[in-house]
Amino acid sequence: MAEVRGVVARAKGEPVEVTTIIVPDPGPGEAVVKVQACGVCHTDLHYREGGINDEFPFLLGHEAAGVVESVGEGVTGLEPGDFVVLNWRAVCGECRACKRGRPWYCFKTHNATQKMTLADGTPLSPALGIGAFAEKTLVHAGQCTKVDPSARAAAVGLLGCGVMAGIGAAINTGNVGRGDSVAVIGCGGVGSGAVAGARLAGAAKIIAVDMDPRKLEWARGFGATDAVNAREVDDVVTAIQDLTDGFGADVVIDAVGRPETWKQAFYARDLAGTVVLVGVPTPEMQLEMPLIDFFSRGGSLKSSWYGDCLPTRDFPLLVDLYQQGRLDLDAFVTEEIALDGVESAFHKMHTGDVLRSVVMF
Missing domain, CATH: 3.40.50.720 (NAD(P)-binding Rossmann-like Domain)
Known part of the structure; x- marks a missing residue:
């Protein structure tokens, strides 16, 4: 279990706050990721405004890249130290879409089973099953896609949502x-x-x-x-x-x-x-x-x-194109900000001043 700082939306329309959250050790099929960068996406604002659902409080953030810190029982192909981009559609491999060879349509995507919480034990709803406006986050191992570790986290993390879409x-x-x-x-x-x-x-x-x-x-x-x-x-x-x-x-x-x-x-x-x-x-x-x-x-x-993407297929390919200079992911990063800059980033998003503000850890 770890105590870290994270950005939480407690109620509809209220400003977000940086507060202490509790990240449990990973259980079976889960992973804890130390977040390096996370983009501020319009979907995070939708959560804060109650436009997704009313399951407050939310732990916001989902366009993220970071390093795997630990994995739970039964996890294969993923180890501590792996550099990963997080995705919110970890395919199951067993639903009718997956069995028909169309896993990008998976109808039974996975998230972590355990809940991250506030310091008082209140369960948090992680945005898109990720919740990466936090120094560490708990996800399903299938939400972690390994990519070239030399890539810039602020840029490739954006493949986690909007740019990939x-x-x-x-x-x-x-x-x-x-x-x-x-x-x-x-x-x-x-x-x-x-x-x-x-x-x-x-x-x-x-x-x-x-x-x-x-x-x-x-x-x-x-x-x-x-x-x-x-x-x-x-x-x-x-x-x-x-x-x-x-x-x-x-x-x-x-x-x-x-x-x-x-x-x-x-x-x-x-x-x-x-x-x-x-x-x-x-x-x-x-x-x-x-x-x-x-x-x-x-x-x-x-x-x-989500751009009908298959993260295991598309993320490494697009990161390679980025590394070759054929896809300018850096151009999507308008500014790098601290964790306490998310509320300000929402305002800049409204005024059209940024393509992406990216929280750096």
């Missing part, structure tokens, strides 16, 4: 291919990841769409060939069509997750094109459209879960 939305879900045209609506961390993924896949034209000129400039840095400021055009759909010979893009990725942006994605794709929804809607959002348009346009309408 974006890259995977393009490569895994959207199946972007060489010579394709791609449009990405919303160019924050996830959208910029989608731009980077489309570039890795060999897309010939990558159109970034956002209302913030700073985000459009960031997207150009990740490989966007064109930028559309949604505030400055009469119609986003027409703007995308104008950049694709009037046809629309082969793949359009909605990294915002609102009915308005999804409709733009739907109508901005070419006939038989693909729409990928990777932005997360809220439960009350509704969509109403003519059913005939779904039939007459053909193609694929997909939702991307």
Whole structure:
């Protein structure tokens, strides 16, 4: 058992606080990881605002990299000293998706069985089953993916959520291919990841769409060939069509997750094109459209879960590409902050001043 500092959200909408948390020794199938870096993701803010569930108090943080400190009984392939990126979808290997050879859709993902607690014994709900705004965290061993230990923790830890979601939305879900045209609506961390993924896949034209000129400039840095400021055009759909010979893009990725942006994605794709929804809607959002348009346009309408990634396959590959200079993960790290800077980072996220603030330990 260890006493460490961690960032906790005690109640809906209240500022987070740094406090003492208790991390138990790992049980069967579990691991304790000494966290080196953890990105501040919008999902953490969703937890604080009660947008995920009401199981307060939450131990926030989930985009993390660190070193395994100890492992529990029955853990194989993972040892103390291993440098790992944490993931929130540890596949089970036994559900119907895994047995059909589609483990990236695993319907029975694992988290640690034991609970981390406050000093008074109050159980904590770790964000996405990780809880890495803490000096150490307890996870299921399957949530640890070994990667090149010489990689920069602040950069590769971002593969734990947003950047992987974006890259995977393009490569895994959207199946972007060489010579394709791609449009990405919303160019924050996830959208910029989608731009980077489309570039890795060999897309010939990558159109970034956002209302913030700073985000459009960031997207150009990740490989966007064109930028559309949604505030400055009469119609986003027409703007995308104008950049694709009037046809629309082969793949359009909605990294915002609102009915308005999804409709733009739907109508901005070419006939038989693909729409990928990777932005997360809220439960009350509704969509109403003519059913005939779904039939007459053909193609694929997909939702991307975590970029449909398989951590054991995708994390080491992307880290290798990063180490080779072919994927600029460093560019996602806007600032490095201390543990007590998380609340301030939430404010910067709201104002669009950062792609990612990263807590360093």
